[in-house]
Amino acid sequence: MRQPRRGLSVSTQCRATSTTAHSTTLDPAETEAMQCLEEGTQKLEEGDVQAAKALYQRSVDIKRTASSLFNLGVTHYHLKEYDEAIAAWKESIALQPSSPDAHTNLASAYIISPVSRPDLALHHLHVATTLSPEDPEIAFNYAAVLEACGRLEEALEQYKRSKEFGVDRAAMHIRNVSAKILGKKLQAAEAQSKGDSESSN
Incomplete structure (x- = not known):
């Protein structure tokens, strides 16, 4: 299995990103959540997974979105925290079921975790192939x-x-x-x- 896809669960990009720079929002909490998401992505691209995780977690704590949970899952996966990665990606999918990347990543986590669940991996890969x-x-x-x-x-x-x-x-x-x-x-x-x-x- 390959490394998990990094990117918004709303796209098929392969690197972690958040929203577009010109995104407009009036809610200060939402603005801070998006800023944490952007900074977390920057840290992840620099290779500082722990710092990225902390920023993504902060973003999730402020506002639970499919993309913040998706990216938090990526950092858990890289740190071999498979149960946490699975939990984050399952919640991301609950918020946005149509993300093939989230289903693919969840399948990877189910395969590689200490108690492998190929049955669940197959289910999510089947969904992912249907979506993409x-x-x-x-x-x-x-x-x-x-x-x-x-x-x-x-x-x-x-x-x-x-x-x-x-x-x-x-x-x-x-x-x-x-x-x-x-x-x-x-x-x-x-x-x-x-x-x-x-x-x-």
Whole structure:
């Protein structure tokens, strides 16, 4: 699985950002929340994850928005605080269910956390592919988890989609999964023929 996407849950950007510079608001608390979000993004881009986390947390404390929770989740993930990342991304999705990035990141956290939950990861990757059907990285991640769960035909289909949309490394996985599928078919055929010969004796 790749690193989580950093960016607004309202877009497919891959770096953390908040709102546009010319955003207008009259509420001072909202202004401060957005400022913390902007400063947190700056710190994250500088590599200071702890400082970014503190600023995102402050933004969340002032006003819980999908984007502040999304970015807070990114910092938790980078700090290997997977339970906190999952909680932040789940709340971000509750506020904005249509974010493919939030679903993809949540799936990554479910896979990599100490108690892996591939079932939940598959659910969120399925949602993400539905929301963003032409995103090659989401298709690739979905394929990798399907393959790990032994769902080879579905994995092959997602690897093919990923390759079609431009992920070159998917080609190797297509060959590997195709070989696994063929191997399983040969094993099944051998078992069948062994069973048939034993029953005829």
